[in-house]
Amino acid sequence: MSDDEQRTGLPVVVVGAGPVGLAAAAHLLDRGLEPLVLEAGEQAGAHVREWHNVRLFSRWGEVIDPVGEKLLAPTGWTPPDPDTYATGQEWAQRYLQPLAEVLGARVRFGARVIGVARRGRDRVVDAGRETEPLTVHVQTVDGEERILARAVVDASGTWASPNPLGGDGLPAIGERAAAGRIAYQVPDLTDPDVRARYAGRRIAVAGSGHSALTALVAFAELAGTEPGTHVDWLLRRGQVGDTFGGGDGDQLPARGALGTRAAAAVEAGHITTVTGFRTAAVEQTGDGVVLESLDGRRLPPVDEVVVLTGFRPDLSWLSEVRLDLDPTLQAARALAPLIDPNVHSCGTVYPHGATELAQPEPGVFLVGMKSYGRAPTFLAMTGYEQVRSVAAALAGDHEAAGRVELVLPDTGVCGGAGLFDDPDPTASGGGCCGPAEPVAVTVGAVGLDR
Ligand SMILES: Cc1cc2nc3c(=O)[nH]c(=O)nc-3n(C[C@H](O)[C@H](O)[C@H](O)COP(=O)(O)OP(=O)(O)OC[C@H]3O[C@@H](n4cnc5c(N)ncnc54)[C@H](O)[C@@H]3O)c2cc1C
Numbered sequence: 001m002s003d004d005e006q007r008t009g010l011p012v013v014v015v016g017a018g019p020v021g022l023a024a025a026a027h028l029l030d031r032g033l034e035p036l037v038l039e040a041g042e043q044a045g046a047h048v049r050e051w052h053n054v055r056l057f058s059r060w061g062e063v064i065d066p067v068g069e070k071l072l073a074p075t076g077w078t079p080p081d082p083d084t085y086a087t088g089q090e091w092a093q094r095y096l097q098p099l100a101e102v103l104g105a106r107v108r109f110g111a112r113v114i115g116v117a118r119r120g121r122d123r124v125v126d127a128g129r130e131t132e133p134l135t136v137h138v139q140t141v142d143g144e145e146r147i148l149a150r151a152v153v154d155a156s157g158t159w160a161s162p163n164p165l166g167g168d169g170l171p172a173i174g175e176r177a178a179a180g181r182i183a184y185q186v187p188d189l190t191d192p193d194v195r196a197r198y199a200g201r202r203i204a205v206a207g208s209g210h211s212a213l214t215a216l217v218a219f220a221e222l223a224g225t226e227p228g229t230h231v232d233w234l235l236r237r238g239q240v241g242d243t244f245g246g247g248d249g250d251q252l253p254a255r256g257a258l259g260t261r262a263a264a265a266v267e268a269g270h271i272t273t274v275t276g277f278r279t280a281a282v283e284q285t286g287d288g289v290v291l292e293s294l295d296g297r298r299l300p301p302v303d304e305v306v307v308l309t310g311f312r313p314d315l316s317w318l319s320e321v322r323l324d325l326d327p328t329l330q331a332a333r334a335l336a337p338l339i340d341p342n343v344h345s346c347g348t349v350y351p352h353g354a355t356e357l358a359q360p361e362p363g364v365f366l367v368g369m370k371s372y373g374r375a376p377t378f379l380a381m382t383g384y385e386q387v388r389s390v391a392a393a394l395a396g397d398h399e400a401a402g403r404v405e406l407v408l409p410d411t412g413v414c415g416g417a418g419l420f421d422d423p424d425p426t427a428s429g430g431g432c433c434g435p436a437e438p439v440a441v442t443v444g445a446v447g448l449d450r
Contacts (some may be wrong), residue, residue, distance in 0.1 A: 008150055009150075010133055010148050010149055010150040011034045011035060011036035011147075011149060011150070012028050012033055012034065012035050012036070012149065012150055012151045012152075012153060012394060013035075013036050013037075013038060013113075013134070013136045013147060013149035013151070013152045013153070014028070014035050014036065014037045014038070014152075014153045014155055015037075015038055015113045015136075015152065015153070015154045015155060015156045016037070016038075016039060016040075016154070016155040016156040016157060016368070017037050017039035017041075017044045017045070017046070017096070017100055017107050017109070018044075018045055018046070018047055018048060018096070018155060018156075018157050018368065018369075019045065019048065019063065019065070019091070019096060019368070019380050019383065019384075020155040020157075020367055020368030020369070020380065020383035020384070020386070020387060021037055021039070021153070021155035021156075021368065022037065022044060022065075022068060022096055022099045022100060022103070022107075023065035023067065023068050023383065023384045023387050024037075024153050024155055024367065024387035024390065024391065025037050025103050025106060025107070026065060026067045026068040026070075026071050026099065026103070027065075027067050027387050027388050027390075027391035027392075028391045028394065028395075029071070029103070029106070030067050030070070030071070030391070031391045031392065031394070031395035031397070032395065033391065033394060033395055034106075035103070035106055036106055036108070036147070036149070037100075037103065037106060037107040037108065038108055038111040038112075038113050038136070038138060038147075039107060039108065039109050039110075039111060040110070040111065040112035040113070040156075041109065041110075042109050042110055043092070043097065043100075043109065044092060044096040044097045044099065044100035044107070045088075045091065045092030045096035045097070047157050047159035047160065048088045048091050048092045048096065049088060049089060049092045050088075050159065050185065051088040051159075051185060051186060052087060052088045052089035052092070052188070053087060053088065053089070053186065053188035053189075053190060053191075054087060054088050054186055054211070054214055055085050055086070055087050055254070056085055056086050056087070056088070056091065056254070057085070057210065057254040057255035057258060058085075058254070058255075058379065058380065058381070059082060059083055059084065059085060059254075060079070060080040060081060060082050060083070060084055060085070060086055061082025061083065062379075062380070062381055063086065063091060063095070063380045063381070064079065064082075064095055065384040065387075066384070067388070068095075068099050071099065071102050071103075072098055072099060072102055075098070075102055077098050080094055080095070085254055110140055110141060111138050111139075111140050111145075112138065112139045112140075113136055113137065113138055113139075113156070113317060114137050114138065114139045114144075114317050115135075115136070115137030115317045115319075115320065116134060116135070116136055116137070116152050116154075116317065116318055116320070116321050116364070117134065117135050117137070117320040117321065118132050118133075118134060118135070118320070118321065118361070119132045119133050119134070119135045119148065120132065120135075122320055123319070123320045123321060123322055129322075129361070129362060130362055133148045133149060133150060134148070134149045134150070134151070134152050134321075134363060134364070135147070135148060135149075136148075136149050136152060137317075149363075150363060150394075151363035151364070151365070151394055152363065152364050152365070153365050153367055153387070153390060154318070154364070154365065154366045154367065154370060155367050155368040155370065155383070155387070156314070156368075156370055157368060157369040157370055158311035158312060158313050158314070158369050158370055158372075158373075158374075159311060159369070160314065161311055161312050161313065161314045162184040162185070162307065162309070162310070162311055163307075163309040163310045163311060163312055163374075164307065164309070165182065165206055165279045165282065165291075165305065165307045165309065166279055166280070167236060167278030167279050167280060167293070167294055168278075172279045172280055172281055172282050172291075173280065173281045173282070174281055174282035174283055174284065175279075175282045177282075177284070178282045178284055178289055178305070181284070181289050181303070181304055181305055182282075182304075182305045182306075182307055183304070183305070183306050183307070184306075184307050184308075185211070185308070186211050186214050186215045186218070186306075186308065187215065187218070187306065189218050189219075189221075189222055195222070197304065198219065198222060198229065198304060199222060199226040199229060200226050200227065200228035200229055201228070201229060201302075201303040201304055202230050202232070202288065202300070202301065202302040202303050202304075203219060203229070203230070203231045203232070203302055203303065203304045203305070203306060204231070204232045204233075204234055204289075204291055204299065204302045204304070204305045204306070205219065205231055205232070205233050205234065205306045205308065206234040206277075206279065206305070206306070206307050206308065206309055207234075207307065207308030207309045207310070208235050208236075208237065208243045209308065209310060209376055210255070210258060211308040212233070212308040213243075213244070213245075213258050213259060213261075213262035214258065214262075215306055215308060216231065216233060216262045216265050216266065216271060217258070217261045217262050217265050219231045219265075219270070219271070220265030220266075220268055220270050220271060221265075223270035224268075224270075229270065230270055230271075230272070231270060231271045231272070232271075232272050232274055232299055232300075232302060233266070233271050233272065233273050233274065234274050234277045234279070234291070234299075235273065235274065235275045235276070235277065236276070236277065236278050237275060237276070238275055238276045239275055240273060240275065243259075244259035244260065244262055244263040245258070245259030274299065276293075276295075277291075277293045277297065277299075278293055278294040278295075279291055279292070279293060279294075280292055280293060280294045282305070285301055287301040288301030288302050288303050289301060289302050289303070289304075289305055290302075291305070310374060310376050311369075311374070312330065312373070312374050313330050313366075313370045313373050313374070315330065318364075321359070321361040321364050322359065322360040322361040323359050323360065323361065323364075323366075324359060324360050325373065326340075326373065328340060328342075329372070329373040329374050329375050330373035330374055331371060331372050331373030331374070331375055332356055332357050332366055332371045332373075334352065334355075334356035334357075335352060335356055335371065335372065335375075336373070336375075339372060339375035339377055340375065341375060341376065341377075352385075352386065352389075353385065353386055353388070353389020353390060353392075353393070353401055353402070354389045354390045354392070354393035354394075354401045354402075355389075355393075355401070355402065357371055357386060357389075357390060358393075363394075365390050367383060367386045367387055367390060368383040368386070368387075369383070371383075371386065385405060388400075388405065389401045389402075389403075
């Protein structure tokens with residue numbers, strides 16, 4: 001058997017059984033390729049299940065991959081009403097889990113990928129990169145394994161690496177020590193224990209993306225029934241600006257409505273907005289946690305801190321493959337100029353796929369949430385389009401890989417550039433959002449989880 005035949009007999013390893021990883025597997029199978037999904041968690045959608053309480057702003061019809069649906073159809077699976085909205089839990093249970101079940105043994109749970117390399121070659125060695133298979137290093141409860149792969153599609157997301165509170169991207173001094181008082185996800189206030197933790201408390205919420213807005217709405221409701229509950233809302237940017245999004249102008253109505261509800265929650269008076277606050281220190285005092293900003297401002301003590309400042313990709317286990325990522329966003333380089341929140345208030349993304357997502361390492365693709373690096377505007381439907389194209393490319397159908405099959409909704413906030421973390425957003429110029437080419441489509445700025 002030739003090297004090439006040996007390599008093409010190997011599976012395409014997909015890292016992660018989240019929405020995009022499972023869609024990748026469905027598309028690969030549809031193309032006659034053999035996927036092997038390695039999932040660190042014990043169930044499909046392990047990350048999505050961690051934000052089980054959050055309701056999506058996309059309708060069901062926008063978070064189900066068409067080829068995934070095709071695979072499910074013969075099983076008697078009933079699609080949810082496409083015009084309704086799932087919570088994270090429902091997305092996982094009603095769609096991701098059944099899809100993983102159809103894929104059967106092609107999805108392995110409890111299998112954490114801890115490394116990817118070219119067989120027998122570290123990243124420095126040129127020879128054999130086109131011919132040798134990739135080796136995937138896997139950790140399971142039974143120990144370590146090595147799996148040979150013809151290609152690796154990394155759909156491992158970014159949820160597991162939340163940004164810290166520290167304004168410089170590293171934990172603020174005292175942040176680690178105060179871990180018991182800090183949460184890095186939207187609290188589930190329907191859980192009695194969690195509710196008791198926040199009821200009647202002074203809370204600092206940091207961030208300005210969807211998660212932060214969701215938390216503000218939830219805490220404002222809590223404050224309505226639990227006297228004494230108060231939120232200091234910390235923003236790094238100099239003014240609230242378009243943080244509440246496009247409202248009625250958002251083509252995803254639930255996303256627009258979330259901003260409107262958050263604005264009303266702030267108006268209602270249980271929330272104090274603190275702008276231009278870049279946290280430098282977290283001090284635990286007898287009266288609570290005191291946050292100090294870089295410019296020396298100290299806030300009144302709080303009992304709890306909720307940090308919702310976005311996510312970053314974990315690239316540690318990709319150190320032996322050759323990647324070409326944008327130095328600012330750690331996103332696929334070709335995407336970065338389109339989604340950089342320093343430049344775009346809206347993020348105008350051209351339909352993209354295998355060409356933009358391919359890495360210098362042959363056969364390695366970063367897809368899904370991870371392909372956006374630190375940029376906050378990712379939508380599941382973008383990921384489904386990415387993996388459609390990547391699967392086509394791996395199957396050798398370059399015409400289909402290059403085809404554009406993506407239409408994304410508009411946020412209604414496109415009108416200016418660079419509101420991201422800007423102390424003086426009024427000084428920013430506009431005009432970033434007009435389509436530079438006829439094929440441009442637009443995704444939302446309201447998701448700036450900073
Ligand atoms: C709170 C919240 C709400 C959102 N709402 C919407 C919405 O309404 N509409 C929308 O379109 N998008 C939404 N998104 C954005 C995006 O669509 C989701 O984050 C989506 O889950 C991304 O899918 P993914 O498959 O790329 O990554 P993930 O869902 O993060 O899945 C990654 C999977 O990889 C696994 N994994 C990670 N590391 C490893 C490893 N080393 N080895 C093996 N497995 C690993 C994880 O356990 C996980 O199961 C939301 C995101 C968040 C956080």
